[in-house]
Amino acid sequence: MKDVAKEAGVALGTVSKVFNGLPVGDSYRQRVEAAAEKLGYRVNNYARGLRASKTFTVALIMPNIGHPFFGTLADYIYQELDRRGYKMLVFLAGYDPEAERKSIQMVRQNKVDGVIALSYPPDLEVDDSIPFVSIDRYFSAGIPCIASDNYGGGQLAAQKLAELGCKRLLFFRIGSVMPGEPDKRGAGFEAGCQMLGVQYDVLRLNDEDGMDPFFRYLEEHMADGKLEYDGIFCCTDHVAYRVMLKLRSMGVRVPEDVQIIGFDGIHVFDGDGFFVSTIVQPVKPLAEAAVSVLLSEDRSKLPALMCLPVSYAKGGTTKD
Amino acid sequence: MKDVAKEAGVALGTVSKVFNGLPVGDSYRQRVEAAAEKLGYRVNNYARGLRASKTFTVALIMPNIGHPFFGTLADYIYQELDRRGYKMLVFLAGYDPEAERKSIQMVRQNKVDGVIALSYPPDLEVDDSIPFVSIDRYFSAGIPCIASDNYGGGQLAAQKLAELGCKRLLFFRIGSVMPGEPDKRGAGFEAGCQMLGVQYDVLRLNDEDGMDPFFRYLEEHMADGKLEYDGIFCCTDHVAYRVMLKLRSMGVRVPEDVQIIGFDGIHVFDGDGFFVSTIVQPVKPLAEAAVSVLLSEDRSKLPALMCLPVSYAKGGTTKD
DNA sequence: TTGTAAGCGTTATCAC
């Protein structure tokens, strides 16, 4: 920068102003720009971050980025941050609380301007000096949580299955013991069934158990090649997909005999079709909301919990 | 840091040394650590980066991160960087050369310690002052390129299809006009066919055309409900998947009448099964190699091009 | 070993 100033024959401060869009005489500006171009000068963001303690960087903490739901969400979040001139520093913590904590530490050191986290560890300690937004997990009133309307989605699934003629429903839930907004899918489903007067059963499992107990359950509830249930709601598309595969391998026709609805709205490839019939999470709005809340000017009155509307989409596992 | 020094009753330099793992008297170290803990002190990476011009940050430039192949690759790259104590700054440029250039600019300003780029713009100008590794596209001898053995994969596909009894092969290629290692898939396939003396045709399309010309071609080459070809190699799993869907909708049985092999090795979900029979890219080794080459101590003799072995995996679109 | 002091590249505050 000093060199640029010398080359342009102006003072240091002037160069700084040019690069910050502050008012500067036009002739000066041009000379500075020419000199910078000639010398291939770029402002050093580290020096800038040090001095201005504003880094235009946001940290994204997620379990991973290979799963299509997370990947897509991360992609949209990036777009939104980029649009506003922010960079994205990624931390992938798996489902390991230890890694989570490490990420938080890193975030602290790196003086990012904000954190968007999709994580479940209950004891996540957040430095409230730095803007923080959570996706899918409610921590406390001080930390805005952005989530899909999981409860409403559960209800919608029950309603859809009932509409499609199902009389005997089943809910499959698998997931970590960690609490989060997604848990409400089951609650919404149960409420929906009760409201509609439809009979239903619930099977809850933990991550460690894998899918086998589900499969065993399905086998146990077969009689004369016919499943006891004619509609199944699964907590995720992944589970729904595997249940579909299992049923078909057992000779059960999907969706003719049993209809299945999943949750997430994952695409096979980009935009062409769903794995299963599903309750679609509004991934893009989710991303936009998270960024917008994180970067909002007035952080005094932020929403504690923001639920975005979901929708139903037909994949291959329901009649309509 | 000054506060920590005061609290611990030591000099500034001592505190610095403690946080850099440099030799320091044990009693001092403990006092410093206690003081830091008490004051909740974290070293400021921006100040550190400014002074030491080492940021322990690597930039990853990719088209996107929502596509399962890119997402998975990014995930593995993250793991590898994390293992070595590096952070990952992500830049998603779609397939827009303009965005690419912007990313490169950003990278420059941000004084990252290295760049891993999966991008195709032919005029990408790289600042050779900063370690740069390319994935899937060869730029020049100065820039190491890590890629799958695309040529060998093409050959393998031809060989597999021939082994499985195919007599009349077809190669479908869709993609941007931008050159890159993946182009070699077709070349390898053709070479394989020639070597084996199998008859084959090739259909090449550009991205903008979409899949329709393929579908039309397939329809035109049907006679009496039978396709003229009994084996198809597609440049990606995505294309293969869509071709499979199309053929099935046309009443052609896959894999009984026509066998299809794709390229990439994308999973339906995490680890359970492939979309189609496929030539699997070694995603994890690719990530490891990229990071390892990027961060290698001796940058004087780096490989110009490094091709990693691919393998064949049966999905649902071949007989074996 | 420890303490001191000089910068790293910017930005912000002033007088001019």
Add this chain to the structure above:
DNA sequence: GTGATAACGCTTACAA
């Protein structure tokens, strides 16, 4: 508007 100067928080010779 412009230009000198002091910070920002840290690393690293170098002297003690």
